[in-house]
Amino acid sequence: MTTPAVTxxxxxxxxxxxxxxxxxxxxxxxxxxxxxxxxxxxxxIVGESGSGxxxxxxxxxxxxxxxxxxxxxxxxxxxxxxxxxxxxxxxxRIRGRDIGFIFQEPMSxxxxxxxxxxxxxxxxxxxxxxxxxxxxxxxxxxxxRVGIASAAQRAKDYPHRFSGGMRQRVMIALALACDPKLLxxxxxxxxxxxxxxxxxxxxxxxxxxEQDMAVLFITHDLGVVADIADDVVVMYASQVVxxxxxxxxxxxxxxxxxxGLLAAMPQSALENGSPLVGIPGVVPQPHRLPSGCxxxxxxxxxxxxxxxxxxxxxxxxxxxxxxxxxxxxxRDPAPxxxxxxxxxxxxxx
Amino acid sequence: MTSRxxxxxxxxxxxxxxxxxxxxxxxxxxxxxxxxxxxVGVAALALLVVVVLLAVFAPWIAPHxxxxxxxxxxxxxxxxxxxxxxxxxxRDVLSRLIHASRVSLVxxxxxxxxxxxxxxxxxxxxxxxxxxxDNVIMRFNDALMxxxxxxxxxxxxxxxxxxxxxxxxxxxxxxxxxxxxxVRGSALSVREExxxxxxxxxxxxxxxxxxxxVLPNILSPLVVQTTIMLGLTILAExxxxxxxxxxxxxxxxxxxxxxxxxxxxxxxxxxxIVAGLTISVVVLAFNLLGDAFxxxxxxxxxxx
Numbered sequence: 001m002t003t004p005a006v007t008x009x010x011x012x013x014x015x016x017x018x019x020x021x022x023x024x025x026x027x028x029x030x031x032x033x034x035x036x037x038x039x040x041x042x043x044x045i046v047g048e049s050g051s052g053x054x055x056x057x058x059x060x061x062x063x064x065x066x067x068x069x070x071x072x073x074x075x076x077x078x079x080x081x082x083x084x085x086x087x088x089x090x091x092x093r094i095r096g097r098d099i100g101f102i103f104q105e106p107m108s109x110x111x112x113x114x115x116x117x118x119x120x121x122x123x124x125x126x127x128x129x130x131x132x133x134x135x136x137x138x139x140x141x142x143x144x145r146v147g148i149a150s151a152a153q154r155a156k157d158y159p160h161r162f163s164g165g166m167r168q169r170v171m172i173a174l175a176l177a178c179d180p181k182l183l184x185x186x187x188x189x190x191x192x193x194x195x196x197x198x199x200x201x202x203x204x205x206x207x208x209x210e211q212d213m214a215v216l217f218i219t220h221d222l223g224v225v226a227d228i229a230d231d232v233v234v235m236y237a238s239q240v241v242x243x244x245x246x247x248x249x250x251x252x253x254x255x256x257x258x259x260g261l262l263a264a265m266p267q268s269a270l271e272n273g274s275p276l277v278g279i280p281g282v283v284p285q286p287h288r289l290p291s292g293c294x295x296x297x298x299x300x301x302x303x304x305x306x307x308x309x310x311x312x313x314x315x316x317x318x319x320x321x322x323x324x325x326x327x328x329x330x331r332d333p334a335p336x337x338x339x340x341x342x343x344x345x346x347x348x349x
Numbered sequence: 350m351t352s353r354x355x356x357x358x359x360x361x362x363x364x365x366x367x368x369x370x371x372x373x374x375x376x377x378x379x380x381x382x383x384x385x386x387x388x389v390g391v392a393a394l395a396l397l398v399v400v401v402l403l404a405v406f407a408p409w410i411a412p413h414x415x416x417x418x419x420x421x422x423x424x425x426x427x428x429x430x431x432x433x434x435x436x437x438x439x440r441d442v443l444s445r446l447i448h449a450s451r452v453s454l455v456x457x458x459x460x461x462x463x464x465x466x467x468x469x470x471x472x473x474x475x476x477x478x479x480x481x482x483d484n485v486i487m488r489f490n491d492a493l494m495x496x497x498x499x500x501x502x503x504x505x506x507x508x509x510x511x512x513x514x515x516x517x518x519x520x521x522x523x524x525x526x527x528x529x530x531x532v533r534g535s536a537l538s539v540r541e542e543x544x545x546x547x548x549x550x551x552x553x554x555x556x557x558x559x560x561x562x563v564l565p566n567i568l569s570p571l572v573v574q575t576t577i578m579l580g581l582t583i584l585a586e587x588x589x590x591x592x593x594x595x596x597x598x599x600x601x602x603x604x605x606x607x608x609x610x611x612x613x614x615x616x617x618x619x620x621x622i623v624a625g626l627t628i629s630v631v632v633l634a635f636n637l638l639g640d641a642f643x644x645x646x647x648x649x650x651x652x653x
Contacts, residue, residue, distance in 0.1 A: 063549055088554065096551030103550075108543040113565035122561070123551045174551065 008080040010214050011037040011060070011182055016074035016084075018052075018059045027286040029055045029069065031238040037231075039181065042208060042215045044225045044246075046261070047235035050283045053218045054104075056235070057186045060216075061099055062091045078182070097127040100175030100213075104187040106168035110159035116143070116170045117155025120177050127178045142173035146203060165196035172203065179211060186218045201227055222265050226250060234258050237284055237294040244320030254322040256299045256330065293324065301330055383645040390641020393634040400631060404450040413441035415448040416599045424617050433623045436606070437613055442620050445601045446627060452602040453583055453631075456517045456595070460582035461575060463521020468528025469571070473559050475529065476536025487533070490526045498523045499588055506594045513586075513602070516595040520585045524578060531574045535567035542566075569646040573639050580635030587628050603628050 018030035030052045037043045045053045058064040059071050062083060076083040078099065083091065095101070103109045111119060120139035124130050130138065136155070143151035146169040159167060168188060175183060185204065189197040205228055208215050217228060225232055225246065232249045234242040234257065242255040253259040260279040262268055281298040284290055293312045296302040306325055314323045324330075384390055403410060413431075418440035425435045433442040475486040493501075498520075505519035539545065540563065548562050587604030589595035591611075596602040603624055610620035 061550065063546060066546055066549065092552040092554050094552070095549070096553075101547070101550035103543055103547055105543050109547040111544040111548070111562050111566070113562075126557075127552060171547075174547075 008077070009036040010039045010079060011216070012075075012077040013056075013060065014075045014077075016056065016059060016076060017072050018055050018064055018069050019072045020069045022287065024287050026072075028072075029238055029286055030059060032074065033233075033235070033238075033240050034074075035231075035233050035240070035243060037182070037214050037216060039214050040208075040212055041230045042217060042228050043231045043233065044217045044219060044229035045233045045235055046219060046222065046225055048220060048283050050285075051235040052238040053220075053235050054186050057101075057184050057216065057218050060184060061095050061101065062086065062088070063095075063101075093127075096123050096175075096180075097178045098180050098182065100178075100180035100183045102168070102171050102175050102183065102185040102188045104190050106164050106171055106188075106191060109171055110162075110167055110174075112159055115156050115158055116162070120155075120170075120174050123174060124177050138177060139173075142177050143170065145207070146170070146173045146176075148173075165192050165200060168192060168196075168200055169203065172200075172207070176207060176211060176213075180213060182214050182216065183208070184216045184218075187220070188217075189224060190219070190221070197224075204228070222261055223267065234261070237289060238286060239294060239323065240314060240321070241295065241323045242320065243314075243322075248318065248320055252318075252331065254317055254320060254327040254331070255295075255324045256301050256326075257295050260298075295324075301326055380645050384641060387641045387644060389637050390645070393637040393641065396630070396634045397638065400450055400634075401454065403447050404454050407448045407451055411441075411444035411447045413444040415440060415445040415601060424613055426617060427619050434617050434619045436609060436617075436620060442606070442610075442623065445606055446603065446624065449601040449603050449606055450627075452513065452596055452600060453586060453604075456513055456586045456602065457579050457582040459514070460517040460520040460524065460586065461578045463518055464524040464528050464578060464582075465575065467522065467525035469532055471525075472529040472532025473536050473563060476533035477540050477555070477559050477563055479537070479540075483533075486529070490529055493523070494526045496523070498585065502585065502589060503592070503594060506589065511594045511597065513590075513596045513600075516586065516589045517582070520582050520589070524581060524585070527578065527581075528571075528574060531570050532567060535570050536563050539563045539566045569643075572646065573643040576639035576642055577636055580632040580639070583635070584628065584632050603631075 013036070014034045015032045016030055016034070017028060017032055019026045019028050033052075033056055035043065045056060047053045055064055055067070055069060058067060059069065060076050060083070062071075064071065071084050074084065078094065083094070110116065114122075117136060117139045120142055121132070121135035124135040124138045125132070128135070128138075140151045140155050143155055148154050148166065148169055154162075159170070162170060168191075171188070175185075183204075188204070189200050192200060201224060204215065207213075215228075217224070219225060229246040232242075232244060232246050233240055234249075234255065236257050242249065242253065242258045244254070249258060250262065253262055257279070260277070263277045264279060266276060279298055284294060284297070290297050290308075292308040292310055293299070293302070296307040299307065302308065303326070312323050312325055314321050317327055418435065418438040420439050422431075422435055423437050423439040425431060425439075427434050431441050431443065433446070436442055436445070471486050471490075475483045475490075501523050502516065502519040505522065506516050509515040509518070536559075545558060545562055548558050553562070583603075586595055586602060587607065590602045590604030591608035593605070593608065596605050598605070607621060607624040607628070610617065610624060614621050
């Protein structure tokens with residue numbers, strides 16, 4: 001964990017809670033999530049599908065309403081200003097200018113009715129009060145920066161003329177056109193094939209360094225996390241279960257779920273020569289959460305009574321945060337038979 | 350800004366997901382190409398172009414004065430001088446039909462314009478915002494739609510007094526729900542697109558999203574509906590004028606010619622047949638053109 005910054009952090013999320021109305025009543029999709037993100041840092045939120053990580057990302061900039069949800073508690077402070085409860089007008093000034101957003105689906109996040117150049121230029125014109133020409137020049141410059149060949153020419157093309165990887169580059173250009181201080185990337189590489197994924201990631205890393213921006217990176221791919229993150233938040237069933245610097249997390253996962261995720265990486269299985277271990281079961285539905293620790297039905301270390309009765313609080317441990325009562329005892333002795341092998345083998349770049 | 354050759358070099362390679370497996374909206378050129386292959390559509394368009402030209406150049410094309418008749422030659426059958434015969438006041442039916450095309454087309458355009466003016470914004474607002482706004486607008490819509498169109502138009506004309514403008518205003522109001530429905534439905538689906546969310550994430554306000562992102566993406570169904578509506582309003586105008594609630598004498602519209610000739614159908618059936626046929630054929634042409642537009646504007650998908 002980084003030492004607490006003297007000035008206010010770039011992004012400070014506290015007890016963020018998001019609920020969705022359903023026929024069965026309100027369900028909580030994001031449950032008291034807290035984290036901070038300092039300037040120029042990369043924070044990854046990791047979790048399985050349905051763990052609430054995308055909803056967290058959307059709710060930060062007030063977009064979760066468009067998916068039917070509602071921030072019911074908590075606060076999101078961006079450079080010291082509260083974003084929760086801000087009117088749309090104020091949020092619109094921040095979105096796209098101070099906070100860029102990249103979505104998972106590169107094939108559908110560009111408007112088919114306009115050229116990519118127009119779409120980038122529009123954002124520049126709105127936020128910078130730039131003229132037509134100036135905005136267009138900026139669009140071409142951004143396309144060039146994200147590595148689109150003959151950008152001046154390609155800016156006049158419609159989105160359907162771009163492949164998935166190229167569209168994601170256009171999306172990155174769009175998100176970064178106004179030099180945001182924070183980029184929220186919701187699984188930006190998930191829909192891309194592996195080689196394109198690596199290049200896109202490389203590009204994001206380069207731009208993050210060049211532009212002095214912080215990145216909040218949502219992913220379920222721990223390989224990506226190892227590659228890009230400074231800090232990691234692991235989410236499970238709407239809650240943060242572990243929060244630690246990337247090195248610590250990979251060296252010594254404190255939560256059995258994190259350990260399970262690491263063991264389920266093909267790389268770790270290859271390096272240890274052990275068979276690939278999955279985590280049995282699925283993420284519980286938000287309206288049918290188990291009692292006690294939400295992970296206990298899938299946890300190989302769960303103990304009746306200790307893990308099954310009381311909800312587990314997030315607590316500080318070795319410079320990180322963990323939501324498990326057995327972290328210390330699980331760490332020290334020889335691994336329990338059948339448990340995921342120690343994760344030392346996973347290299348952290 | 351520095352160019353980045355090392356990044357550019359790698360993207361010159363073809364990538365796995367090429368543009369060919371994406372859905373492509375019809376560009377102007379693909380639209381023209383597809384439309385030209387549609388023989389029926391081309392024929393309908395050609396016919397309508399002829400009708401429009403007849404309307405524009407009516408005073409030069411019409412062989413006789415449409416409002417000047419010789420009573421002594423009333424109700425004549427077709428002859429060399431009067432191709433489609435004469436009406437009860439001895440006026441040339443052909444000349445009146447040609448002049449009436451002006452009235453009918455302008456009236457249809459007026460009514461369709463009114464329908465668009467009401468239906469388009471309300472449909473966009475209803476579809477984009479949803480919620481109680483949508484509920485209120487759509488209930489109003491349902492109420493309007495549950496009325497027989499012509500009866501409601503008669504009521505409105507009754508209130509405002511018979512004139513072509515009032516009649517077309519009435520028809521426009523009555524047909525606005527049709528536009529509203531199409532627009533709302535399309536806006537509803539476009540609203541869920543990721544690019545709309547993406548636009549919001551770049552700080553786009555609601556008016557900008559509706560005008561800049563939703564509207565351009567619903568143009569196809571709107572064009573189709575508008576074309577078909579032109580045919581419908583011609584029919585409605587004909588109906589109102591047939592009843593004497595539309596255009597006022599001596600000006601003629603296709604409907605009023607038909608209405609005026611109706612009592613004399615036994616003596617000069619030609620007039621009724623010709624006027625009726627004109628209306629039917631033009632309405633049919635608008636409908637076929639609308640269908641052809643729909644077929645040519647649709648998005649091309651690989652799986653089709």
